[in-house]
Amino acid sequence: MGSRRGWALVAIVAVCAIGGAAYVAVAALGPSQTTTPASPDLEAARFRGELMVRAVDPAEPRLNGHVYVVAGGDVRRRSGGDLTCERVYFAAGHGICMRVADSGVDYDATIFDSRLRPTGGFPLTGLPSRARVSADGRYGAMTVFVAGDAYLGSSAAFSTRTTIVEMSSGRQLGQLEQFAVSRDGAPFDAVDFNFWGMTFAPGDSNRFYATLATGGHHYLVEGDVRARTMRVLRDGVECPSLSPDGTRIAYKSRIGDSNRWRLRVLDLDTLASHPLAERRSIDDQAEWLDERTLVYSDGVDVFAVPADGGGRPRLLVRDATSPVSLHRALD
Amino acid sequence: MYQVEASKALLKPRLWMRNPALPRVPRNVVLLGLVSMLTDVSSEMVATVLPMYLVFTLGASPLALGAIDGTYRGAAALVQVASGFAADRWRKPKEVAASGYGLSALGKVALVAAGGTIGGIGAIVAFDRVGKGIRTAPRDALISLSSSKAGLATAFGVHRAMDSAGAMLGPLVAFAILLAAPARFDAVFVVSTLFAILGLAVLVLTVQGRPRRAPRRADGAPSLRAAAGLLRDPRFGLLLLAAGILSIASVSDALIYVGLQRKVDFEPAVFPLLYVFTAVAFMVLAIPFGQLADRIGKVPVLLAGHGLLLVVYAALAMGSLGYGVLVLCLVCLGGYFAATEGVMTAFAGALLPASLQASGIGILITVVSVGRLLSSLAFGALWFGLGLQHAVLGFGAALVLAILAAIPLLLRARRYPAHG
Numbered sequence: 001m002g003s004r005r006g007w008a009l010v011a012i013v014a015v016c017a018i019g020g021a022a023y024v025a026v027a028a029l030g031p032s033q034t035t036t037p038a039s040p041d042l043e044a045a046r047f048r049g050e051l052m053v054r055a056v057d058p059a060e061p062r063l064n065g066h067v068y069v070v071a072g073g074d075v076r077r078r079s080g081g082d083l084t085c086e087r088v089y090f091a092a093g094h095g096i097c098m099r100v101a102d103s104g105v106d107y108d109a110t111i112f113d114s115r116l117r118p119t120g121g122f123p124l125t126g127l128p129s130r131a132r133v134s135a136d137g138r139y140g141a142m143t144v145f146v147a148g149d150a151y152l153g154s155s156a157a158f159s160t161r162t163t164i165v166e167m168s169s170g171r172q173l174g175q176l177e178q179f180a181v182s183r184d185g186a187p188f189d190a191v192d193f194n195f196w197g198m199t200f201a202p203g204d205s206n207r208f209y210a211t212l213a214t215g216g217h218h219y220l221v222e223g224d225v226r227a228r229t230m231r232v233l234r235d236g237v238e239c240p241s242l243s244p245d246g247t248r249i250a251y252k253s254r255i256g257d258s259n260r261w262r263l264r265v266l267d268l269d270t271l272a273s274h275p276l277a278e279r280r281s282i283d284d285q286a287e288w289l290d291e292r293t294l295v296y297s298d299g300v301d302v303f304a305v306p307a308d309g310g311g312r313p314r315l316l317v318r319d320a321t322s323p324v325s326l327h328r329a330l331d
Numbered sequence: 332m333y334q335v336e337a338s339k340a341l342l343k344p345r346l347w348m349r350n351p352a353l354p355r356v357p358r359n360v361v362l363l364g365l366v367s368m369l370t371d372v373s374s375e376m377v378a379t380v381l382p383m384y385l386v387f388t389l390g391a392s393p394l395a396l397g398a399i400d401g402t403y404r405g406a407a408a409l410v411q412v413a414s415g416f417a418a419d420r421w422r423k424p425k426e427v428a429a430s431g432y433g434l435s436a437l438g439k440v441a442l443v444a445a446g447g448t449i450g451g452i453g454a455i456v457a458f459d460r461v462g463k464g465i466r467t468a469p470r471d472a473l474i475s476l477s478s479s480k481a482g483l484a485t486a487f488g489v490h491r492a493m494d495s496a497g498a499m500l501g502p503l504v505a506f507a508i509l510l511a512a513p514a515r516f517d518a519v520f521v522v523s524t525l526f527a528i529l530g531l532a533v534l535v536l537t538v539q540g541r542p543r544r545a546p547r548r549a550d551g552a553p554s555l556r557a558a559a560g561l562l563r564d565p566r567f568g569l570l571l572l573a574a575g576i577l578s579i580a581s582v583s584d585a586l587i588y589v590g591l592q593r594k595v596d597f598e599p600a601v602f603p604l605l606y607v608f609t610a611v612a613f614m615v616l617a618i619p620f621g622q623l624a625d626r627i628g629k630v631p632v633l634l635a636g637h638g639l640l641l642v643v644y645a646a647l648a649m650g651s652l653g654y655g656v657l658v659l660c661l662v663c664l665g666g667y668f669a670a671t672e673g674v675m676t677a678f679a680g681a682l683l684p685a686s687l688q689a690s691g692i693g694i695l696i697t698v699v700s701v702g703r704l705l706s707s708l709a710f711g712a713l714w715f716g717l718g719l720q721h722a723v724l725g726f727g728a729a730l731v732l733a734i735l736a737a738i739p740l741l742l743r744a745r746r747y748p749a750h751g
Contacts, residue, residue, distance in 0.1 A: 005536045012532045016525040023521045027512035104513040105506045177592075191589060191714040215715065 053302055053320035054088050070317055083116045086128040088322050092137030094167035098128030111170050120170035130197050130285050134205030140165045141198035162195040183232040190214045197239035197285050202246045209240045239285035250286040250294050265307055274309040289325045297321040359477035360486040362538050364493030369530035375501025376523040407464035408697050415468030415693025416558050424469035424689050425540030431466025435459050436527035443520045468693035475680030475688050477542035483680050484629055487673030488621020495614040546686040558690040566682045569744035571698050573737040578702030580733035582710050582726055595652045612665020620670045629678045630741045636670025637734050639663040644727040
């Protein structure tokens, strides 16, 4: 190696080291996050039929994820904001907040009460995706995306993991991957099983529905928390959401093999289903505002649409995702 | 964090090199190891934060990310055969490898500059994959041509240990930056770019492009016909056949982790540790297994390595497992990689003529990766149809047969007179 090359290398190392350190230092000392005051009373919000949402502010990414209670769909009349989540849900005094942990590099689930005060939590093993709490506040369910690791050239396909928790104690009761699945009465198992999008039966929180994905199919399964079993009901149902009266399931229906979905509602008695008036592709687990109305987010704003397939979608809350109907949640 | 282990093991190659009883590792090999380490720090930094960045800052669905990652695997396999031949044809393995490292570095620059859209990030991931495909075969050829035939497996062991050390340091660096500057993904991308540039600079400025075993100029440029003739070469053909058979019976580590998860009832938080344990075992064992292969022969080490995989199969075929067996499985899996990955390439390097090193190594890598793909598909189908137990037993039987079939092939491949 000629000494000219040696000096060139020394120069490059020095420039890279100083430049990198300077950039990180400036980033670390940049403007800090502002905080929003006042914790809302979710019990009081119930009587006004309000909605809990997670803010997504395109202008200020640092405010992303703050959870607010909004009145009358007006995000300016909001309270809360101390809790920051990637996905949030709440029912009967118990809430789940899936969030970036204080370390800034991992995820955890925080369990909170009706004043958005944390009461417990545990680490998560992947990117937050879906959260639900049973109507009686007994059980919670969380889905995370788990990335296959790139070490040693293994495939980096995404898989999901869905965990059930007992909300009062914060104890994890197990993952759906550990439950026994049956199809047409026979045991059913495969290496590519993935579960997501749980919803609990309103009258009986032990009973739940979820999506089982395997071999290109997306099955609706009905499960039993205590028995740790599930059975396959039908194909083509993702992210089910049971209506308050427990007779219908709102879900997303994949268009072909694409990553595009239409929102539909399935009648559990007749097994007939109909599309909703929302014609865009929606990747969300819909939420029942009441027996007649569904709310969901397109990733930017929260919309409402009639459950009977009529009408048209209307904008409910700007710059928000993860809507939770407090009207229902506190009944 | 547990990944701190990586930095300790980094020191291992240096300690080992002072041992006078063993042949010296050529400077070029250590420098190429440093290049790979810096490049792996760069790409693993980005790989670690990309899911968070895409989903939380750009609002992408993780499914879109899966599609981004999966798209370019097939293309990389074809690229490495072509780049291997190009390196031999122009007799410029260093320059061809540098173009691959440069392409990846360029992708990182683009990530800093544009970033914003899913399509843009897809293109950048494509750059990185194609760059990796281009550089692998010529780089391994350089390692091979820089080493004496008696020290080939050790040289590859040193390189692989440094390479996986970089892969473990990358996430640490990314986490450290995000701890100091929360949500500043741009800082991660900038530092990643700088590491990529450093790797490229070390390659261009320090690595010797015409090492001592390099082909003589008088030999003339090898033709495409000569490269294709490698497939009919009695020794290399036997090695390819053995490597292909063994890889078809080897289940990918991703599937093994899923299987272990079903067998051992561990907390979900433990799952990422499986990769770390395996990678640490790979890193720590790569050098000693390489030395062993140089001392007692590559064939017994290769076969014993696949024997370690059989231990993992046996554990998967048992009922439920405890944590002790789980750790044993991961050490065996890391040992399997350490005893086979670099040693197989060293075997090829010893058999191949100097003028066709990169072409042959490119072909070998492609055969092994296609074999692994087929085995993953077959294993998934067996698991689906017959259950995990039967799938593992079936693959165990297949691996025993593959090892038995590989013994005569490898021994005969070794026995033929070597090229000059």
